[in-house]
Amino acid sequence: MNVFRMRAPGRGALRAWGFALAVASVILPALPLGPLFAQPPMPLAVLWAAYGWAAEDESGWRAPLMLAVLGLLHDQLAGGPYGLFAAIYVSAYLVGRIAANIMSAPNLVSLWGGFIVTTLISIGVAYVLARLGLGRNISVLPYAEAAIITAIIFPIVRPLYMSASASLRAGARR
Amino acid sequence: MARRRSSTRRAGGGRRVPAGVALGVVLIIGAVALIGTQAGRPPQGVVQTGDDGAAAAGRVATGPARAGQGFFDRLFGGWNAASRIEELEAENRELQAWRDLAERLAERNRRYEALLRMPQDTFGEGADVENSIAAQLVLDSGGPFMRTLVANAGALHGVKVGYIAVNENGLVGRVVSVGQHSSRVLMLDDYNSRIPVMGEASRVRAVLAGQATRRPELSLYPYQLQAPRMDFIVGAQALREGERVITSGDGGLYPRGLQVGVARRDGDGSWSVALAAAQQPIDFVRIIPFVPIDPPEATADPNATPPLGSTSSVAAIGRETMTPPPTAPTAAPAPRPQQPRRQAVQTEAPAQTAPAQPQPQQEAPSPAEPATPPQ
Numbered sequence: 001m002n003v004f005r006m007r008a009p010g011r012g013a014l015r016a017w018g019f020a021l022a023v024a025s026v027i028l029p030a031l032p033l034g035p036l037f038a039q040p041p042m043p044l045a046v047l048w049a050a051y052g053w054a055a056e057d058e059s060g061w062r063a064p065l066m067l068a069v070l071g072l073l074h075d076q077l078a079g080g081p082y083g084l085f086a087a088i089y090v091s092a093y094l095v096g097r098i099a100a101n102i103m104s105a106p107n108l109v110s111l112w113g114g115f116i117v118t119t120l121i122s123i124g125v126a127y128v129l130a131r132l133g134l135g136r137n138i139s140v141l142p143y144a145e146a147a148i149i150t151a152i153i154f155p156i157v158r159p160l161y162m163s164a165s166a167s168l169r170a171g172a173r174r
Numbered sequence: 175m176a177r178r179r180s181s182t183r184r185a186g187g188g189r190r191v192p193a194g195v196a197l198g199v200v201l202i203i204g205a206v207a208l209i210g211t212q213a214g215r216p217p218q219g220v221v222q223t224g225d226d227g228a229a230a231a232g233r234v235a236t237g238p239a240r241a242g243q244g245f246f247d248r249l250f251g252g253w254n255a256a257s258r259i260e261e262l263e264a265e266n267r268e269l270q271a272w273r274d275l276a277e278r279l280a281e282r283n284r285r286y287e288a289l290l291r292m293p294q295d296t297f298g299e300g301a302d303v304e305n306s307i308a309a310q311l312v313l314d315s316g317g318p319f320m321r322t323l324v325a326n327a328g329a330l331h332g333v334k335v336g337y338i339a340v341n342e343n344g345l346v347g348r349v350v351s352v353g354q355h356s357s358r359v360l361m362l363d364d365y366n367s368r369i370p371v372m373g374e375a376s377r378v379r380a381v382l383a384g385q386a387t388r389r390p391e392l393s394l395y396p397y398q399l400q401a402p403r404m405d406f407i408v409g410a411q412a413l414r415e416g417e418r419v420i421t422s423g424d425g426g427l428y429p430r431g432l433q434v435g436v437a438r439r440d441g442d443g444s445w446s447v448a449l450a451a452a453q454q455p456i457d458f459v460r461i462i463p464f465v466p467i468d469p470p471e472a473t474a475d476p477n478a479t480p481p482l483g484s485t486s487s488v489a490a491i492g493r494e495t496m497t498p499p500p501t502a503p504t505a506a507p508a509p510r511p512q513q514p515r516r517q518a519v520q521t522e523a524p525a526q527t528a529p530a531q532p533q534p535q536q537e538a539p540s541p542a543e544p545a546t547p548p549q
Contacts, residue, residue, distance in 0.1 A: 027235075029314075029317055030228070030232065030313050030314060030317075031232060031235055031236050031313065031314065032232075032236060032311050032312070032313065032314040032323070032455065032456070032457070033236070033314075034455055038314075038317075039317050039318050040318065054194075060192055060193030060194045060197070061193050061194060061197045063194055064194050064197045064198040064201055065197065065201075068201045068205070071205070074317070076224045076225075076228060077228055077313065077317070078317035078319060078320055078322075079225075079317075079320050079322040079324075079351075079358055080317065080319050080320050081208070081209050081212040081213070082205075082208050082209070082212065083204070083205035083206065083207075083208035083209040083212075084205070084209055084319070086201065086205040086208075087201075087202050087205035087206055087209070090198045090201045090202050090205065091198075091202055093194075093198055094195060094198045094199070094202070097192075097194070097195055097198075126318075126319075129206065129209055130319050132206075132209055132210065132213055133209040133210075133212060133213055134319060134320065134365070134366065135213075135366060137365045137366050137368075138319060138365050138366070139365055139385075140318075142318035142319070143318035143319065145318070146318050
């Protein structure tokens with residue numbers, strides 16, 4: 001318990017960085033900073049946040065509401081229809097909740113696998129909703145590329161969104 | 175995880191949906207409904223207002239980056255100033271030679287156009303380059319679904335939907351949404367961008383289809399009369415690698431003659447275009463008013479009547495330009511052995527003879543006077 005108390009500020013700082021990264025992944029592609037900051041190759045960091053907040057069992061309403069707000073901001077900056085990214089991010093949150101419930105003893109590999117599944121489902125959601133909102137010409141390929149990059153990088157950034165291990169996360173709640 | 179699983183269960187074995195999940199489901203349903211209401215409509219209202227705000231924020235956010243870029247350019251530019259000056263002087267000499275050549279060709283082109291009485295075509299037909307509006311790019315969607323950019327000129331500056339955006343290298347896109355202080359330009363590589371283009375030298379027509387992250391693709395299918403659903407193209411084999419691609423003006427959304435890029439053949443045999451506007455990062459754009467050329471029917475003089483009192487202009491044109499159809503003479507002509515030879519000479523060298531006067535059609539012979547075939 002003492003260990004957890006000592007680590008708590010560090011965890012909060014990490015989460016703040018994770019949140020900042022999520023916001024940056026929404027804003028930076030919108031700035032005319034060159035192809036390096038376009039999406040892809042920029043990862044969809046909000047998916048990390050959605051999955052992490054779902055797995056950490058965040059308080060009831062803040063996580064989905066924040067994801068919806070980030071999604072609407074992304075929609076505004078991307079010029080797309082309102083609700084597209086909001087639905088993608090919130091659906092990733094819901095899938096993350098389901099994945100977290102399924103996993104009995106999560107470790108890095110299973111968390112990564114759960115995130116890959118979440119990413120794949122978000123690609124499917126993006127495919128359906130993008131065609132609904134932007135027409136049949138739209139291809140989901142660029143989104144899929146960005147999502148795959150996001151999934152590949154996940155183990156590196158996982159500490160920003162999730163606790164170190166299952167036992168620690170379980171212990172933290174007790 | 176055990177706690178997480180138990181959090182979904184409450185005392186008494188009843189299963190309640192957590193608040194986050196319930197809120198998430200509600201948000202998704204709302205978002206899908208929101209998408210459905212906007213489907214097929216151009217951005218308007220809130221989106222345009224949001225663009226204005228985002229453009230202002232983007233201008234502030236990119237200010238330090240632009241200033242920093244300029245600073246580093248000046249700083250590192252000083253290291254090789256002398257060699258850079260020599261390089262620029264050599265380039266300048268070469269450019270002067272090109273300018274002389276261009277002026278000579280332009281003068282010759284003007285004379286040819288005057289000779290042919292061609293309408294003036296300075297910057298794409300219908301483009302009002304005199305009233306163009308310069309704007310700076312402040313936001314770039316950069317997202318996976320759409321390729322748009324936001325420029326800091328809007329309705330207050332005179333921008334309207336449908337105006338053309340170009341930069342110093344070529345066509346960038348078309349204005350699809352206008353706010354008070356900003357406008358959103360749909361770029362050529364957006365998935366929804368389909369513009370008619372043609373090869374400048376080969377005149378091969380194609381449709382340029384945006385591919386978002388890749389170079390726009392040229393839809394080059396052989397034109398087949400029996401397959402009208404084939405949308406595009408005449409003479410795809412005539413297109414050359416590296417040929418300049420310009421707008422063809424078909425459809426009336428873009429003026430004819432704007433530079434789009436250079437044709438590139440991909441490994442699988444398909445054609446794409448290396449966009450001219452993408453040679454360097456797009457910073458400033460020029461937004462050009464474009465008024466499509468009216469179809470002739472819209473500007474026709476209602477009082478003008480076709481010649482010869484005909485109600486059909488097509489029929490009148492036919493009477494003026496076509497020889498009258500052969501009709502059976504009412505009487506057998508006298509034998510004139512030299513006539514066929516003279517007619518053949520007229521056909522071979524029409525310029526040496528006087529132009530034939532349009533002749534009214536002869537009346538058909540009456541049944542009482544049977545036609546006699548010529549001998």
